[in-house]
Amino acid sequence: MRDFSSEHFLLQDGSKIAVIGGGPAGSFFAYFALDFAERLGMDINVDIYEPKDFNCAGPKGCNNCGGIVSESLIQTLSTEGLVLSSDVIRRGIESYTMHLEQGSTVIKTPFQEQRIAAMFRGIGPLGADEKDGDSFDNYLLDLCRQAGASVIHDRITSAIRTADGVTLQTKSEQKARYDLVVGAVGLNAKTLDIFKSICPSFEPPKTTKTYISEFRMEPEVIDKHFGNSMHVFLLNLPNIKFGALIPKGCFVTLVLLGNDIDKEIASNFVNSDAVKKLFPPEIDLDDITPCKCFPSINVKGAKLAFDDRVVLVGDSASSKLYKNGVGAAYITGKAAANTAIFNGISAAAFKKYYQPVCRSLENDNKLGRFIFAVTSIIQKSNLLKSAMLGLVITEQNKQNRKRRMSSILWDTFTGSATYRNIFLRFLNPLLIIPLIWSIIKSMFNIIFPRNEKQQVRTALP
């Protein structure tokens, strides 16, 4: 039985912290733990264990991610003084283009500026090199190094709880004792099992399979066909809740979110008219696809992702449903660092100060599931999709009018607002009435069709 008095669970000068996993969640934890400790005049040691080399192209240096830093996170990081370098940002996204079978519409950023970053977690897909740009994960690790963390390129193979901490053993058979061990291992089942041994109540997150692939093209071709816009697809295809094409330097990343997406589902999407028409007609997409994968994503958060001297962050604990995984990594990483430095490293401290942050994400995801259930209904209905598209186009044509539908879609696609905020705005009668009117108009258009060309229009939120 562990029997420590409370002062044993407070970090102090010389305390040692191990962060397992050098992705965004681990880096944000390390960066803010060192920052807060410095503000308190406390000298702590942080080791980050990351076996991957993010300077390798393709799977060796990849953390399987769509590669978007949301508008709200960009603003928050900028306020923190963390400005992403132009080598990390492969493209500044200034609009979203929503594609339906009924047509397309462009939704621009509220301030008419590039406010969303498209990036690669490593240096890029197979065939990419350092000239193409820098790794986002390396950028964050460098910030941690500058703040005083050590990055150890080794894999943790076991963790054993001892009387005065947790002892970690690495693949190269190095052993070290730590006062606090932070799990930022994403959804890696093998490493999550290691945490089960030192955090017995921990239940790993529930996951589903997604699909990511890359298309390599000349930057000029990407400029011409995709611009600085992220292309979002709400098509009536089985299992797919949401598809997106994200232009980057000389790649376009395809992300499909939904339920257990497999090769056939992905192929149906890529070969749909709405997707194919965006690419130059002479290109065979199979010939320009260096990488494809079916990574897991967190769809239901972990339970009790903490214990005395142990805490899990990012995808290993809680994430934002389908969106803004880097944002959730920032929120959980920083909240865990805040708890550890200011309130201690006992299970009771994490329960009181860290768990509410994870619970807030999970509660928001419940509304997110509802919003995506409604989206699925809209996806299957030509009438509702026409009405939604019609309303967005109407909003753009009236300059002084509040663009409620556009801004809801903007926040749903960008992950910039909480699902709760989106849900409450959707209940606004000033949105519902025009939407009902748009549904009636669309119904009329379906009964009495007009020979109208589908046009790409611009809508400002």
Added chain:
Amino acid sequence: MRNSKLGRLYRDGEIVINKGDVGTCLFVIQEGKVEVFDERDGAEVKIAELGASEFFGEMGLFEKDVRSCTVRALGNAKILTIDKKNFYKTIQKDPTLAYRLLQKMSFRLRELNKKVMQS
């Protein structure tokens, strides 16, 4: 300057904020430089030069007053706007976000004190 930097591009000499305008945003320089200046007896007085990752316009977040100085791009600069609503919502959830702002404002006050003592 690569096109991939975030924010809006301001050309050399372009005004970012004008003295006397109502301010509701904070600005963070993503790349390049800006100069902050005021006018005295019809002549420009340079108050500060700010570079990448530095912010300006913070008074507009905390006061209802108009902008106290003019800021213009010194060479081409990419600048990101932080809107007041988003700022307050985020800081409400995470008050530690204010640490850096307070630190910078404290630094600016110290610099101002030095200037007052020297003049």
